[in-house]
Amino acid sequence: MNHETDAVKIYFFPFVGGGHQIPMVDTARVFAKHGATSTIITTPSNALQFQNSITRDQKSNHPITIQILTTPENTEVTDTDMSAGPMIDTSILLEPLKQFLVQHRPDGIVVDMFHRWAGDIIDELKIPRIVFNGNGCFPRCVIENTRKHVVLENLSSDSEPFIVPGLPDIIEMTRSQTPIFMRNPSQFSDRIKQLEENSLGTLINSFYDLEPAYADYVRNKLGKKAWLVGPVSLCNRSVEDKKERGKQPTIDEQSCLNWLNSKKPNSVLYISFGSVARVPMKQLKEIAYGLEASDQSFIWVVGKILNSSKNEEDWVLDKFERRMKEMDKGLIFRGWAPQLLILEHEAVGGFMTHCGWNSTLEGVCAGVPMATWPLSAEQFINEKLITDVLRIGVQVGSREWGSWDEERKELVGREKVELAVKKLMAESEDTEEMRRRVKSIFENAKRAVEEGGSSYDDIHALIQCKTSLDC
Numbered sequence: 001m002n003h004e005t006d007a008v009k010i011y012f013f014p015f016v017g018g019g020h021q022i023p024m025v026d027t028a029r030v031f032a033k034h035g036a037t038s039t040i041i042t043t044p045s046n047a048l049q050f051q052n053s054i055t056r057d058q059k060s061n062h063p064i065t066i067q068i069l070t071t072p073e074n075t076e077v078t079d080t081d082m083s084a085g086p087m088i089d090t091s092i093l094l095e096p097l098k099q100f101l102v103q104h105r106p107d108g109i110v111v112d113m114f115h116r117w118a119g120d121i122i123d124e125l126k127i128p129r130i131v132f133n134g135n136g137c138f139p140r141c142v143i144e145n146t147r148k149h150v151v152l153e154n155l156s157s158d159s160e161p162f163i164v165p166g167l168p169d170i171i172e173m174t175r176s177q178t179p180i181f182m183r184n185p186s187q188f189s190d191r192i193k194q195l196e197e198n199s200l201g202t203l204i205n206s207f208y209d210l211e212p213a214y215a216d217y218v219r220n221k222l223g224k225k226a227w228l229v230g231p232v233s234l235c236n237r238s239v240e241d242k243k244e245r246g247k248q249p250t251i252d253e254q255s256c257l258n259w260l261n262s263k264k265p266n267s268v269l270y271i272s273f274g275s276v277a278r279v280p281m282k283q284l285k286e287i288a289y290g291l292e293a294s295d296q297s298f299i300w301v302v303g304k305i306l307n308s309s310k311n312e313e314d315w316v317l318d319k320f321e322r323r324m325k326e327m328d329k330g331l332i333f334r335g336w337a338p339q340l341l342i343l344e345h346e347a348v349g350g351f352m353t354h355c356g357w358n359s360t361l362e363g364v365c366a367g368v369p370m371a372t373w374p375l376s377a378e379q380f381i382n383e384k385l386i387t388d389v390l391r392i393g394v395q396v397g398s399r400e401w402g403s404w405d406e407e408r409k410e411l412v413g414r415e416k417v418e419l420a421v422k423k424l425m426a427e428s429e430d431t432e433e434m435r436r437r438v439k440s441i442f443e444n445a446k447r448a449v450e451e452g453g454s455s456y457d458d459i460h461a462l463i464q465c466k467t468s469l470d471c
């Protein structure tokens, strides 16, 4: 305990990539709102991304601060524009982190799993440590049970289906959908596993009613403590917080909202593949043609593009963008969009997503059905949760796992894009069913974070531990 204030003192050490940093910053803010003295440990350039929302929280008297780690040579961790991939090495922060922890001991620290070097020094200092791994209970169960019971090399081909044994639902996967670390364990994945195994447990950005059987499974069968504290994105209540989440949007959010205001409810599709993925130009072209053929109004966030020249990008995207604007059909963000603001607008009726865990939850919390297009990480597993377990989405037809910066052998063709968009956005009984289901899950999400809700209670269980977080 922090005896000066009698409030538990927790440090949060987020990774530098958007899909991990954004929810961990939200988590620290949620804990501060609940009375824990929260400190976000970060680098100078990363601090700039969320400084404004922390300042707003401080003005509301939430006990939250940012601790900036500076390296001796003042060298920054590279690639800190929210698009950092998991392999980025942050170990340059080891010494400054150690110094800080020695001088300012917390009751506990939440560490992102991609800081795979951090476990040893924290354990050396005997500080209770919890891991944040950025995804939910369902993917965790699928990964663990596949690892335990399926010999992936024994499958006859990448496309041979197998059922993941021992789960509450029938989940069918293929080898081509499994993340690389399940097929070829490496030092990288071993370190992450160790970080988890030696921790007190995991802080999970999810809520019990989203995946009750899997939350129970993690707690009872995998034998790890797990605190489900989400959806943490719901802590963003003001327009400013929603707008400035992650990065400043590439285009003025007001003109985007004005455009959405001119559209009918549920008539616009929002498309985004998250913060990390680099999609090649030829795949973007298929999306563009498919969208145009579907005659669907849309907002499309085109993030980083893989292996393409500026000329080609301008030629294809500019022409498409201009045509869509003239027809009042679509907006394209080249860079960063205020995802929460867009998703929650009543004109948005569907979300084409790469099934990143945050996007999945944010889609749920906007009450919109999804068209699923997984690319890498555990996204193919999240797709199964969306389409097979929760039944709130349709698959576009992505079949091949690839690293976030890798070109796939096969493109997802424009016909598949068109079909999925039409299926998702049609005024049909199927879509209405999906919409009803997702809205009811959203109601459960809101209840989970309110007083007496499951996430609220898990947060309190953690911060009310009397002597340390080890309870």
Ligand code: UDP
Pocket: 018, 019, 020, 022, 023, 245, 246, 272, 273, 274, 275, 276, 277, 301, 335, 336, 337, 338, 339, 340, 355, 356, 357, 358, 359, 360, 362
């Ligand atoms: N995001 C955003 N604007 C963008 C792209 C991404 O606000 O233009 C946010 C999105 O809301 C989510 C996070 O970045 O919170 C992406 O996390 P996710 O787990 O969905 O995917 P990842 O980026 O890790 O692949």
